[in-house]
Structure formats: C-alpha cells, structure tokens
Amino acid sequence: TRGRWVAQRAAAGAPADKVVRRDDPDRFSFLVIGDTGEGDDPQYAVVPGLLKEGGDTRFAVLASDVIYPVGSADDYGTKFFRPYRDYPAPIYAIPGNHDWYEDLGGFMRVFCDDAPPLPPEPAPRPLTRAWLRSRLWHRARPDDGRQLDEARKLRSAPGQQAVQPGPYWAIDAGPVRIVGIDTGLLGTLDAEQGAWLREVSRGPRPKILVTGSPLYVDGEHHPCAIEGGGTVDAIVRDPAHRYVAAIGGDIHNYQRYPVDVDGRTIQYVVAGGGGAFMHATHTIPRVSVAGVTEDDFRCYPLRGDSLAFYSGLYGRRLRLRRFFTLTETEATAVIAERLGIRPARAPGTGARVTRRTRLVAGLLGTGRRPDRRKRFRLPVRKIYTQLFSPGSATYSPPFFKCFLRLDVTPDAVRLRCHAATGNRAQELDPPVEDEVVIPLG
Structure with missing residues (x-):
C-alpha cells in the first residue's frame, strides 16, 4: 500500500x-x-x-x-x-x-x-x-x-x-x-x-x-x-x-x-x-549498549518517578494503596539498589529500602543488573492499557x-x-x- x-x-x-x-x-x-x-x-x-x-x-x-x-x-x-x-x-x-x-x-x-x-x-x-x-x-x-x-x-x-x-x-x-x-x-x-x-x-x-x-x-x-x-x-x-x-x-x-x-x-x-x-522507564535495565553506559544515558521520566507513578496506578486500581504506593524517594532508592547505580537524586528522608519496596519494584518490572534473571511482573506498558481503561487514572497529573x-x-x-x-x-x-x-x- x-x-x-x-x-x-x-x-x-x-x-x-x-x-x-x-x-x-x-x-x-x-x-x-x-x-x-x-x-x-x-x-x-x-x-x-x-x-x-x-x-x-x-x-x-x-x-x-x-x-x-x-x-x-x-x-x-x-x-x-x-x-x-x-x-x-x-x-x-x-x-x-x-x-x-x-x-x-x-x-x-x-x-x-x-x-x-x-x-x-x-x-x-x-x-x-x-x-x-x-x-x-x-x-x-x-x-x-x-x-x-x-x-x-x-x-x-x-x-x-x-x-x-x-x-x-x-x-x-x-x-x-x-x-x-x-x-x-x-x-x-x-x-x-x-x-x-x-x-x-x-x-x-x-x-x-x-x-x-x-x-x-x-x-x-x-x-x-x-x-x-x-x-x-x-x-x-x-x-x-x-x-x-x-x-x-x-x-x-x-x-x-x-x-x-x-x-x-x-x-x-x-x-x-x-x-x-x-x-515506563523504570523497566530499563542498567544501560550497557554500543559503548553507552549509565553515566552517558539519559531518560525522562527518571526511573524513580516512573516507578512511583506506576505504583500509584496499581495501588488505586487494585485497591492496595498501602502495599503498592511508593514515594519518589523510596522508588529512587530501590532502583539504585536493584541496578547497582548511583541514585538519580540525592536521597532524602524515607530512602530506606525495605522488603515491601523491593517486592513492589520487582512486581512492577524494575530493571535489573545483567546478572539477574527475569521474574514475573505486572504490565506497565501497552498491555496495561489493554487491561485497564486508557481513560483511567493513567491520565491524572503528573x-x-x-x-x-x-x-x-x-x-x-x-x-x-x-x-x-x-x-x-x-x-x-x-x-x-x-x-x-x-x-x-
């Protein structure tokens, strides 16, 4: 055609x-x-x-x-x-x-x-x-x-x-x-x-x-x-x-x-x-491709903001806000730990990584170090909008x-x-x- x-x-x-x-x-x-x-x-x-x-x-x-x-x-x-x-x-x-x-x-x-x-x-x-x-x-x-x-x-x-x-x-x-x-x-x-x-x-x-x-x-x-x-x-x-x-x-x-x-x-x-x-950007693994490393790579939203955003979506959708919802500080800290990278922002109060934040990060498909194997994750890209209405809370600021x-x-x-x-x-x-x-x- x-x-x-x-x-x-x-x-x-x-x-x-x-x-x-x-x-x-x-x-x-x-x-x-x-x-x-x-x-x-x-x-x-x-x-x-x-x-x-x-x-x-x-x-x-x-x-x-x-x-x-x-x-x-x-x-x-x-x-x-x-x-x-x-x-x-x-x-x-x-x-x-x-x-x-x-x-x-x-x-x-x-x-x-x-x-x-x-x-x-x-x-x-x-x-x-x-x-x-x-x-x-x-x-x-x-x-x-x-x-x-x-x-x-x-x-x-x-x-x-x-x-x-x-x-x-x-x-x-x-x-x-x-x-x-x-x-x-x-x-x-x-x-x-x-x-x-x-x-x-x-x-x-x-x-x-x-x-x-x-x-x-x-x-x-x-x-x-x-x-x-x-x-x-x-x-x-x-x-x-x-x-x-x-x-x-x-x-x-x-x-x-x-x-x-x-x-x-x-x-x-x-x-x-x-x-x-x-x-989502939080699903991007630690970057090492064609000579480009994490120090060279840039993304928006930052991975921590992306993870916090999707944790809030799933918390509301599944009515499990207390379990799923992560602050930007919590999300940034757990991503830095999982990828073995420096935090994208200076850690603030509440930056401690816990079993809950690790579990939520894993369920939402947070990227991994190259030596880590893949595990089950909830959809955070195109499949998400097929499961849930595109007119849902996905479109609440930011x-x-x-x-x-x-x-x-x-x-x-x-x-x-x-x-x-x-x-x-x-x-x-x-x-x-x-x-x-x-x-x-």
Whole structure:
C-alpha cells in the first residue's frame, strides 16, 4: 500500500526525490513531538509549554502515531487541528503503526495535499494469507472524513500550511537535512524506501533522521531492517552520510544514547512523549549498549518517578494503596539498589529500602543488573492499557510528557527536552530535562 501511495503522489506532481526545500536561514529552530494523537488531557497539557518555548520555531515534525487508535480522518479535528491550532508554523509528520490501521488514508489527506483514496485492490483468493489479513483489517467508515474540511479551518493561516510529498520525505532546512522515514506496521522499510533512503543520505550536508521506530531504546539496539538487505542504522552510521542524530517515536517517553561511531558521536534519541500514555522507564535495565553506559544515558521520566507513578496506578486500581504506593524517594532508592547505580537524586528522608519496596519494584518490572534473571511482573506498558481503561487514572497529573526543541546553527544543533506535567508551574515555564549540543563539523 505504501508503494501505491508514493506512486499516486508522484503522478500528482510530488518531487521525485521527495525533498522539501525550505528557505530557512542558517540559524533557526524547529520542534519534534512524538506519539501525540490521543486527544485527551495529556496531549493538551503539552501545548502551553510548546507554544511558549516553540512559538518562534520555523516548523514542527510529528514523529509517529499522529492519531490513535486507527488513524481515522474524522479524529484529526480533536487530535491534531484543535490542539495545535495556535502553533503558527507548518507541521510535517511521519506515520506510526496506528496511522496505518486504516491504510494511511487519513494521514495522506491531511499531510499530502488532500490525497484522494486509493482505488480498491482486487479481492484476494479465499483462505490465503492476504484474504485473512483483509478479514482482520480495520476498514474506514464510508463517511470517514466528513468533518475534515471544518477541522482544517482551525489551522488555516497561510503560515501554517505545508505539503509533504508522501509518508516519507526529506527537508532541506538551513545547513541541515532532516530525513523522515515510514517504518509502517512492522518497524521495517520496504526495498523502494530503502533505495530512496540511501540516495537521499548522500552528500556532505549534516543530517538528522526522524523515524517511527527508534534505533536504540530500552537499552537495546534495533537497527531497522530494510527489505532486500541492509539496515537503516548502517546507513546512519556510514561516515559519508554525515548523520549526527536519529530521533524516533513509538515509545512514549524520552531516552538518549550518545553512541561513539569511529570517533564521532551520533545522538540516538527516543522522543515519543508528546501525548499518549506514558511508557515506563523504570523497566530499563542498567544501560550497557554500543559503548553507552549509565553515566552517558539519559531518560525522562527518571526511573524513580516512573516507578512511583506506576505504583500509584496499581495501588488505586487494585485497591492496595498501602502495599503498592511508593514515594519518589523510596522508588529512587530501590532502583539504585536493584541496578547497582548511583541514585538519580540525592536521597532524602524515607530512602530506606525495605522488603515491601523491593517486592513492589520487582512486581512492577524494575530493571535489573545483567546478572539477574527475569521474574514475573505486572504490565506497565501497552498491555496495561489493554487491561485497564486508557481513560483511567493513567491520565491524572503528573503526565510526564515532553517535546524537543532543536536550535540549529552552521556549527551545531542544540537539542533540549522540555517536560510537560499538567501542572500550571510547568505550563508557564517548561523545565529542561535534558540538553545536548551536537557538533555539525
């Protein structure tokens, strides 16, 4: 289906190289926001800080899962146009797996020049794999999108408009090229997109990859296979391509891995905290991957805050608050013990590790030292929202959401992760949870 969309856009006049050439100066800023589109309080809580810190940026990029749960066109009103109606600049996007659940139709209409629906494909033979997929696949309603024209009015100013050439693209902006890839449902690239990525990655211009599937996440390396051979990360690591960072959505928190590649550092970032329910960070084991150690690794929320958050959720859900609920101090202390690392914060009163805190930490899947074996744990990621309503206490502040601001100069890119908690103080002054300067030389 991706190939059919790309062919349709090419026939409609989209540039063959799929490059958007902007007129940004050598010094400019842009935003990256990942996994935004649930349309509820956590997504909207990100907006005040985003407007305060990003009101002067030239554009924004949405990295994965623009619309939950299935990418329906009629959901764009409350989950895209309304929350970002006051952001004055264009917004580009790459789709995530949720945007593909209705064959990307809504996404293409919004971001790709109101692309018309694809003609139906011939019906597959009964009892084949293709036939089975067609039985299980979510189909858009015949009238889906009837509210889209009205929703567009919320972002109708000339300065807000943008047209991208398809679900994957490159943007030449100032001294850098931003390359956005579509990893679809399976977190991989088809051969056609892989060939395009190799071609668009050539040349001396410094590059930043934006992907729906992060290449380093939760202490693991996921290089992202390309159909026919090779990986996305091999392209990123090639010194001739001059990638300085790879930013991925899909996982709903912030993580950063500064990986040394033959004497130069590539910043691998997870940035999926733009609105959807929070994925735990306390389940991340002690980091030791590609030469990156705990001293180099950064995450938001901090593991202790993540464990305290989920202990409160389970305490309320199971009506066992006295057993499950941990303070941030207790959670930070038990994580430091289990991982054999320094506490992320200076220990305060009540930092003693007890049998109860150890048991709760284990039940909630707190990361381990590499020499410890896995044990039973309660779900704290996607399975949690399948067991419990997504509209439950999961969405009571603090939300632990975030967005990225990247300030570009001819010499460097400064990347800052700003937090959004749902509390007024942070809305007025979004704190910086992580900051790194990335040389372009």
